[in-house]
Amino acid sequence: MEQVGLAAAASEVSLWSLFMQAGLVVKLVMIGLIGASIWTWAIVIDKYISFGKAKRQFDQFEQVFWSGQSLEELYRTLSERTNTGLAAIFVAAMREWKKSFERGARSPIGLQMRIDRAMDVTMSREAETYEARLGSLATIGSAGPFIGLFGTVVGIMTSFQAIAGSKSTNLAVVAPGIAEALLATAIGLVAAIPAVIAYNKFTADAGKLSGRMEGFADEFSAILSRQIDEKLQPRQAAQ
């Protein structure tokens, strides 16, 4: 039976026939790897779009922020919608400032600390969204070749067993089984290589964005602390 199967295999070596001839394990590995490849590219597209958008928003916000426009006004316009990135940090800091200041804060140091905390929390939340799913890219990039290799090893194992059964070492008998097994490694590499490249690129981009957010947070916290000093001093002097 195996002999017949192998003989038939010798005639058909197209990609589809190679896939159909493969054993169950190899088929599963191949399907899994194709799925991984799809997922990788989905992440790549998603990240590419979202990072581009974030960068544009950062630029836009920084332009508005440093344009000399009143912070109160800016807060009022921004607080009405959902914000991401620098805007979210700004809104969080302003909200904390308003709450503490309007109710009459006693200690400027406590206020400063609260604002910083609020900004940190928002910043880390934002960074998390940027780095989301980059981990799966890393996993696919590192594990993809191994998974493909596993499929190859299993495929070669089964094809050698088939050769042993056929009692012929004719290359026409040996070749299709090995070619089919190697297809698994090929798919693994096809999935893994873009994943590795994309992971490296997007971690660097995410690092840049979070760096920018940190820089903005520091600058904004400096501005707020100056404001706190200016506004609390007359109040204390009045008392």
Next chain:
Amino acid sequence: MKVSLGTSLVLHTLVLGLALVSLSAPATFDVAEVDALPVDIVSVESITQTQQGDKKAPASQKPSPKETKNQKIVENAQNAGENDVDLKTPPTPTTKPQPTETTAAPKPVERPTPTPTPEQNQVKDIVKEETAPKPTEMAALPQPKPEITPPKPEPTPPKPEPTPPKPEAAKPTPAPVQTENVSETGELPQAVPTPVSKPQPPKPEPPKEQAKPVEKPAETKPDTAKAAETAKTDNKATASVKPSDKKEGKQQETAKSSSSMASDFNADQIAAMLNKQEAAGGGAKRSTQVASRGDTKTIGTGLSSSEIDNVKGQIQGNWSLVGGLTGVSEVRVKIRVQLDQSGNIVGEPEVTATGGPEGTRRAVEGSTRRALLKSAPLKNLPAAKYEGEKGWNVLVLNFDPSEFAL
């Protein structure tokens, strides 16, 4: 995320679909179908040691050379062939047919025996002069036909006079000197050169000049042609020469001696080797058999190394050397034994041990002889290789200590 996932899916299906279409089946390699080749297993001896035969003939049990048609039997010929002389080299095909031999036959004799020729020329001229005895001038004409002599003597005399100085200086003078030096003592040469060169030129030479134009244009060839004839008729020539000239009488003696020397070696054989007109090579042993498969010449018919090892093994099996001998490792043994067709030892085998201490050598010799006699008759020797110079009719074996001191 959903959008990008959808895009990715679409892209993948596109790429896979394209791959299925474009990469469907890689072009298979074109492999020319090779027919099965028939393979013969050939032993090394069939190449290293071949016997004379026909390359295209079917292999047969008994080696036999090509059938020959030449009826002339040559004694002691070793190599089969049509040649008149036994040569080891295979015959080279000739473009010209055999008839050249008849014309060429006299020529070969000329060259191998250069020394006798000058004298014999004179002698031979004289031989035919017998009919027209003493007058040398007359003798020239008789050579073609003795009877015609009378009319021609008259024209001949004028010829000798102009020519004599040149031909004499060219040929006769050097030749007699050489031969006499070789054949006889120094007395004769002195006498001969002087008369031939100067005083007597007119008398002996006119016949040559006349003879040459008649027989052949070339000067050297007539001499040789004559030489062949003279060789046979030496006795007559010597007898007849005497009347012709007083001084030539001495030359006749040299002619005798040279002819006797010529009989010592085979002029035919040397002539055949020198002759460039005939096909060179080829044996002279006659054969009446149909050719078996073989080479153009016999290369070797000795035992192959594996066959020699086989014989050695038979002897080694019967070897029992007494232990405790000193210096056995330096002894070498050589056996020379005559065998008959069935491998039995004929006569007393020669066993020679060399090297090592005297006592050990003797003990080894004794044990070798015993082993040899015990292992007779020797088996598995190829019958086809019995005969001949290299055959095993006489078997020579060398043993070193590693082969007998087991």
